[in-house]
Amino acid sequence: METRSIRVRVKRQNGSDAAPYWEEFEIPYKPQHNVISVLMEIRRNPVTRDGKNTTPVVWESSCLEEVCGACTMLVNGHVRQACTALIDKLEQPVTLEPMTKFPVVRDLQVDRTRMFEALKKARAWVPIDGTYDLGPGPRISPQTQEFAYKLSRCMTCGCCLEVCPQYNDTTNFVGAATMAQVVLFNLHPTGEMNKDERLEVMMGNGGIAECGNAQNCVQVCPKEIPLTTAIGELGRQTTVKLIKDLLWR
Numbered sequence: 710m711e712t713r714s715i716r717v718r719v720k721r722q723n724g725s726d727a728a729p730y731w732e733e734f735e736i737p738y739k740p741q742h743n744v745i746s747v748l749m750e751i752r753r754n755p756v757t758r759d760g761k762n763t764t765p766v767v768w769e770s771s772c773l774e775e776v777c778g779a780c781t782m783l784v785n786g787h788v789r790q791a792c793t794a795l796i797d798k799l800e801q802p803v804t805l806e807p808m809t810k811f812p813v814v815r816d817l818q819v820d821r822t823r824m825f826e827a828l829k830k831a832r833a834w835v836p837i838d839g840t841y842d843l844g845p846g847p848r849i850s851p852q853t854q855e856f857a858y859k860l861s862r863c864m865t866c867g868c869c870l871e872v873c874p875q876y877n878d879t880t881n882f883v884g885a886a887t888m889a890q891v892v893l894f895n896l897h898p899t900g901e902m903n904k905d906e907r908l909e910v911m912m913g914n915g916g917i918a919e920c921g922n923a924q925n926c927v928q929v930c931p932k933e934i935p936l937t938t939a940i941g942e943l944g945r946q947t948t949v950k951l952i953k954d955l956l957w958r
Contacts, residue, residue: 714735714736715747715796716802717733717803717805718733718803719731720804720806720807721766722815724813725814729813734758736751742797743796744780744805745768775793778864780792781867782805783809783871784803785804786804788867788929789868789931808871810867811867811870824865824867827884827887828887832903832906832910833891833894834894835899835900836902846898849896856938857893857897860889860896860934860939862934863932863934864931868926869936870884870926871929872925873923873925874923875921880919881914882916882919883915883916884926885926885940889936889940891907891910892943893939895907908950911943911947912947917947
């Protein structure tokens with residue numbers, strides 16, 4: 710009787726400047742495995758399929774329920790969350806690679822600093838110090854609440870940036886995730902006070918003008934965020950600001 714197993718090919722790299730190489734692993738089959746649990750099994754006994762002792766595979770994860778965005782990687786060539794990649798639904802051998810748009814830290818872990826710096830540059834927060842009671846805010850329509858909720862589901866995973874042709878190491882493009890967060894915080898009654906500051910950033914180098922409208926981002930977003938709708942709304946807001954700036958000169 711043939712014993713079932715799970716075969717995994719991992720693209721490994723010992724550091725950002727090291728040359729990548731491949732290793733293949735095989736573990737006994739168990740139902741309901743996802744990519745993260747398979748990597749955990751490999752970590753317990755880091756031996757390659759041909760019997761060679763090796764170092765444990767390095768990856769990043771936290772929540773294990775598609776909320777934190779940390780475990781983003783290429784699974785069989787498609788960018789996605791490893792925690793929701795069920796082995797029973799994947800073709801074997803399962804191929805795991807790090808994202809290509811961020812520097813590799815080691816193996817499957819990448820440095821997403823550029824993504825977080827873009828959020829800081831765009832002032833993607835609501836400046837409330839919490840030292841006094843602001844009282845009830847203005848009413849927000851159910852339609853606006855629904856749209857804002859969809860945008861708030863972003864977990865900064867980087868999937869949208871991985872598939873964006875404009876996001877690479879030769880451009881300063883901030884990408885769809887940051888642009889959508891600008892729209893989100895501009896919708897907030899208090900966040901709207903800094904609306905012009907955010908739009909100024911989006912109208913500058915690396916902003917909305919560098920979006921090529923490929924629309925790959927909305928296809929891979931694990932939270933199904935309406936990114937193209939948000940980018941369209943940002944385009945409207947920046948156009949209105951541009952006209953106002955011209956009139957007030």
